[in-house]
Amino acid sequence: ATPTAVMVATGKGASQGVLIKGGSALEKAHKVKTVVFDKTGTLTVGKPKVVSTKLFLDLAVLEFLDKASAAEANSEHPLAKAIVEHAKKLHQQYGSHSDVLVEVKDFEVHPGAGVSGNVGNSVVLVGNRKLMLASQVPIGTEVEDYVSDNEQLSRTCVLVAIDREIAGAFAITDPLKPEAERVVSFLRSMSISSIMITGDNWATASAIAKEVGIGTVFAETDPIGKAEKVRELQMQGLAVAMVGDGINDSPALVAADVGMAIGAGTDVAIEAADIVLIKNNLEDVITAIDLSRKTLFRIR
């Protein structure tokens, strides 16, 4: 496309809330044959809610919530926000202080796994099985049963370890964006296939994929694994778009022919992407591809 055509399309995109960084993404988007969608915060609303809290150790529920939410307080992850919100809500219900959070030290993010930190005198880990296994925290059958029961209900479970013992868990729901199913089916009508990739577990991921009409799922994938999947698809000769919102999606956003970030996503994802979907609406994946098609075919 001519520089003028790119400028016109970029301007048109911007006015529709599709921010295109440079001409290269615009020129590639019309070739896309596969769209890889991240799950949490991309296909789903990304405002997950805690629907159940379970304790496995003998400790007070508020103490458990304080430790978990202190560890999560600095995380940008939607699951972290759900846990912090839930802790605040329960504090209100119990009539205790609601906005004073316990402090965390040595806070660390483990992308695609969870967070860790020291809260008071305890080492607190909040995240999935992978995080617990990596830290040699044993997961007993009672915990396994709670987790698998909830995963079958499309819920994501977050485990909380205090001093290397599973102290409790949260079951969290995160509904699909209302347009998600429509976008997947419209892409199919454009001969573009949709794939879901997620760091979340296989059981929850499969349930969500089924709801949205996506047949190919890759679950329990870490950030590097997401990028590798994108490259594997590219090796099959397919032009690949990646749509994501998280730090964990950044390597895949960079690897993809066209990286698209959800506007409400983390800064790191927005920086890594070629296109930013300001309105957080998945329909704009189609808007971007359409804009590219029109720009390239107009000048030929």
Ligand code: ADP
């Ligand atoms: P997605 O790929 O669906 O956006 P992520 O890769 O961000 O998911 O996270 C994958 C999994 O890692 C989550 O389902 C959760 O189990 C765990 N996880 C990541 N970050 C956190 C966090 N801050 N708190 C709890 N769990 C987390």
Ligand code: MG
């Ligand atoms: Mg995400």
